[in-house]
Amino acid sequence: MQLREIMTTRVVTAGLDADLLKVAQLMRDHNVGSVVLCSPEGEPAAMITDRDVAIRALAENRPASEPAREHASRPLVTGEPDMDLEEAAALMVQHKVRRLPVLDGGDLAGIVTLDDIAVRTGDLEVAQRMTQEVIEGALPGFFFHERG
Secondary structure: OOOOOOHHHHHEEEOOOOOOHHHHHHHHOOOOOOOEEEOOOOEEEEEHHHHHHHHHHHHHHOOOOOEEEOOEEEOOEEOOOOHHHHHHHHHHHHOOOEEEEEEEEEEEEEEEEEEEEEEEEHHHHHHHHHHHHHHHHOOOOHHHHOOO
């Protein structure tokens, strides 16, 4: 199965100069958990997630007027429409990302999430395993510390 078969083609984007408030409003208005930030030329450059906004910005008492790019994930890890699902899954686990923007010739063509993999492939076991690996890799001290 290729990414083109399961990707969501409608991706929410904002400019690199968008502030945190604008990005949060886009997430709310479009019911998404991430926004791809694009250069002035329209090239995808970074991604900011709802977690980035909450943990990296607001919890650190950063102003809502601060540029979102300062809290975005870089480099932007991407896939291609012809990429096999297994290759994309390995890339997501390797880079500890839950969302993979899909570029076609440098243009943003879609996005694939762990949820897409679970729902569209019908392989819940694969999605659960990937989710666990991504979370453990990204937050080992937070979720997997000893509790007394």
